[in-house]
Amino acid sequence: MSLADEPCEACTSDDDPLTPEEYEPYLADVRSDVWEVxxxxxxxxxxxxxxxxDALEFTYEVGELAEEEWHHPDLALSWxxxxxxxxxxxIDGLHKTDFVMxxxxxxxxxxxxxxx
Incomplete structure (x- = not known):
């Protein structure tokens, strides 16, 4: 199963942010030309x-995804x-759900x- 097909599971306030060792495998499953920690x-x-x-349409689709999953990124649209x-x-840090999104x-x- 690809990371994009995994569920966006909400964390609890008892969860700790991911460490570099924990998030590296997830980072390897997103586009390296797009994402950085x-x-x-x-x-x-x-x-x-x-x-x-196209940038506007993409932003709209990401907004719809964010609403569906109740996980909202900061988005900045320009030409x-x-x-x-x-x-x-x-948790003021990274969770697996961030990488799924x-x-x-x-x-x-x-x-x-x-x-x-």
Missing amino acids: VDDHHLDGHYEFDDFR GEVEVTMWTHK AARMDRIYEGYEPED
Whole structure:
């Protein structure tokens, strides 16, 4: 089963943020050209598009996904790109669900990738 197919399971306040050793396998399952872990605390993603319309449509689809899963990233839309910042606020750090959401965003992006 791919990471994108796994459930987005909510954490509890008793959970600890993932350590680098724990999140590395999940990071390997998302696009390395899009995602990076910053300060062992959050995921930053950068998606590129051919135009504003595709970036806007992608943002809308990610917003719908976020509402379905009740896991909301910070999104910044500009011409030809969308920046994503994500972590689990309840534990002030990374949780497996952050990587599941990143993998699902990667899947959405497959329909929008710019042509070379």
